[in-house]
Amino acid sequence: MSDNRPVHTGLEGRIADIIMEPLEGQGYELVRVQVIGTDTPTVQIMADRADGASFTLGDCEAVSRLVSAVTDVEDPISTAWTLEVSSAGIDRPLTRTKDFIRYAGYDAKIELNFPGPGGRKRFTGKLAETDSEIVRLRMEKDEVIELKRADIRKAKLVLTDALIAFTTTEAASSETPLPDITQPQESH
Secondary structure (H helix, E strand, O other): OOOOOOOOOHHHHHHHHHHHHHHHHOOEEEEEEEEEOOOOOEEEEEEEEOOOOOOOHHHHHHHHHHHHHHHHHHOOOOOOOEEEEEEOOOOOEOOOHHHHHHOOOOEEEEEEOOOOHHHOOEEEEEEEEEOOOEEEEEOHHHOEEEEEHHHEEEEEEOOOHHHHHHHHHHHHHOOOOOOOOOOOOOOO
16 A cells, blocks of 8 residues: 555546546645545545645646546546545545554544444544554553554544644645635636
8 A cells, every 4th residue: 555645446446546647747646536426426536735735726726627637538437427626624534644644643533344443433533653554543541442454444534623733833834825715716
């Protein structure tokens, strides 16, 4: 499992395979592909900037144009569908090893495909030491549990004051300013 790439299966995996290299070639990293619905599905793409700078509205537009162009050629869905592109946000999904490592010490919710420790499928705790195979989660009473990465159905950060402070500090130290969302945007 690559530290920089999420793992997808099925249609989401096919779309990820189609868009991953073009995104990386333009300085972006794929965080997640999610397909919602069946008749007219919505394809949600979450991305980050590879340089670690804040993901701006301009980045959303650039990724949207790139993904549209690549998927027009490859045509992964035979029916009409809608594309949504966004940043991963503060309470982001954790899909790559580097995400689990970067946010060590912050609260996360993890859901497994199958029952894990204690016969449970859902866990909330602080991310601890992680590698490409195992995520460690510090639970209440300082108990540390180990969850196999391959068994994780979904994982995401929990929005806390500490996480907000961390991401605000990161954004302030970034060379790329956050977009001014108070001004109306021109439509094209």
